[in-house]
Amino acid sequence: xxxxxxxxxxxxxxxxxxxxxxxxxxxxxxxxxxxxxxxxxxxxxxxxxxxxxxxxxxxxxxxxxxxxxxxxxxxxxxxxxxxxxxxxxxxxxxxxxxxxxxxxxxxxxxxxxxxxxxxxxxxxxxxxxxxxxxxxxxxxxxxxxxxxxxxxxxxxxxxxxxxxxxxxxxxxxxxxxxxxxxxxxxxxxxxxxxxxxxxxxxxxxxxxxxxxxxxxxxxxxxxxxxxxxxxxxxxxxxxxxxxxxxxxxxxxxxxxxxxxxxxxxxxxxxxxxxxxxxxxxxxxxxxxxxxxxxxxxxxxxxxxxxxxxx
Numbered sequence: 001x002x003x004x005x006x007x008x009x010x011x012x013x014x015x016x017x018x019x020x021x022x023x024x025x026x027x028x029x030x031x032x033x034x035x036x037x038x039x040x041x042x043x044x045x046x047x048x049x050x051x052x053x054x055x056x057x058x059x060x061x062x063x064x065x066x067x068x069x070x071x072x073x074x075x076x077x078x079x080x081x082x083x084x085x086x087x088x089x090x091x092x093x094x095x096x097x098x099x100x101x102x103x104x105x106x107x108x109x110x111x112x113x114x115x116x117x118x119x120x121x122x123x124x125x126x127x128x129x130x131x132x133x134x135x136x137x138x139x140x141x142x143x144x145x146x147x148x149x150x151x152x153x154x155x156x157x158x159x160x161x162x163x164x165x166x167x168x169x170x171x172x173x174x175x176x177x178x179x180x181x182x183x184x185x186x187x188x189x190x191x192x193x194x195x196x197x198x199x200x201x202x203x204x205x206x207x208x209x210x211x212x213x214x215x216x217x218x219x220x221x222x223x224x225x226x227x228x229x230x231x232x233x234x235x236x237x238x239x240x241x242x243x244x245x246x247x248x249x250x251x252x253x254x255x256x257x258x259x260x261x262x263x264x265x266x267x268x269x270x271x272x273x274x275x276x277x278x279x280x281x282x283x284x285x286x287x288x289x290x291x292x293x294x295x296x297x298x299x300x301x302x303x304x305x306x307x308x309x310x
Contacts, residue, residue, distance in 0.1 A: 006048060015044055022068070029075035039064065059143055059307035062154040063136065066161050073165065073218050079188060084172040084220045087184040093268040109176035109265045116196070118203060124263050125200025125209065127256030131227045134253060138234050142241060147308045151300050152291070153237045159290075160233060160282040164226045167278070173223035176265040192216025196264030225267040228258050228275030229282075236283055 019040045026036045043064065046057035078084075090107065098105040101114065135157060142150035174186075177195035194201065197209035231254035238250045258276075261267040267275075290296045 006051065006054070011047075015047055019044060026068075026071070029072055039067075055307045056143065059147070059150060059154065059303075060139070062151075062158050063139070066158050069161070069165065073168075073221075077188070077220075078169045078172040078218055079186070079220050081169050082172050084174060084186050085223070086174040086179065086186060089173050089223070089268065089270065090176075090179050090184070093270050097269045107176065108262050108269055109180075112263045113180070113196070113265060116199065118199075120263060121196070121199040122203055124256070124260035125197055125204075127253060128197060128200075128227070128260045128264065128266075129208070130253050131230055131257060134250075135230050135234050138238065138242075142237070143307070146241065148300070148304050149237065149241055151303050151307070152286070153233070155290075155300070156233055156237075156282060156286050157230070159286060160229050160279055161226060163278055163282055164224055164229065164275075167224055167274075168218065168221040171223055172220040173271070174220055175222040175271075176268055178219065180265060190219045192219055195266055197266070199264075222267055223271045224274030224278045225261055225271040226275055226278070227261055227267070228254075228272045229279035231257050232276060232279040233283070236279075 023032075023036055023040060026032070043057055043061075046053040048054070093107045093109075094105055097108050099108060099111045100106075101111060106114075139150060139154055139157075142153055175195070177193055178190065180195075181193065182190070192213040192215070194209035194213040197213075201207055201209050231250065235247070235250040235254055238247045258272050261272055262269055
């Protein structure tokens with residue numbers, strides 16, 4: 001009876017339709033990639049392997065939605081919809097956070113470009129690698145500790161990304177490394193660049209960040225820094241649902257990512273500040289508005305029943 005319910009005609013038709021639709025849409029929008037097949041294979045394997053794995057993949061589908069939306073941004077470059085901010089953002093950064101070096105005012109990114117250290121290269125790279133793994137690991141912890149809190153955390157994570165993605169199209173912005181390489185001229189179809197994180201790769205004789213940033217969905221998406229938003233979301237939920245040691249670790253990781261973003265020329269301090277504000281605004285909206293909405297409460301309760309072990 002369990003097997004029959006696990007492989008019902010209805011669920012087979014649903015998952016097969018969704019899988020085929022995803023592969024066809026992806027091929028049309030961004031071209032076929034083996035990553036897409038792996039995602040479909042992992043989802044269907046988990047969905048039909050057992051009831052526990054079905055609950056896990058159902059809950060983590062929220063993160064899959066984020067991944068798909070991020071990937072599909074390649075099909076809709078934000079510079080096609082609004083003017084890319086390059087010089088004005090650079091000048092504003094310099095005016096607010098500028099540092100004087102040998103009588104010349106430079107941005108914090110330019111200052112650190114002149115003051116790199118091997119230990120900072122390695123440390124900052126390690127922090128930057130935490131930006132997605134830490135939220136995912138924390139989500140896994142919450143999934144088994146308190147599925148309802150997991151749903152709220154995962155939904156907040158998705159929402160902060162939606163806010164950030166929307167802002168990318170409203171205010172396309174070039175990262176600091178773009179100015180360092182290309183000046184203030186707008187060049188469409190510019191490839192992603194690991195910038196200062198390449199030094200981490202060189203120290204470790206690896207291509208970790210080089211590989212990651214060659215797959216970048218959009219170069220002109222520096223404002224706000226979602227790298228800076230994610231650890232703050234984790235820290236907020238960690239304050240209420242984890243031990244003090246993990247909270248301290250989360251705080252250190254958050255500060256480390258914020259520093260690394262500037263040190264490695266991936267974001268201006270303005271981008272980091274915008275990411276932090278984005279996270280705070282999302283948390284306020286989610287807690288004050290969504291969690292008090294009757295329809296949303298019913299939705300989260302239904303999702304809770306799907307992922308809960310009990």
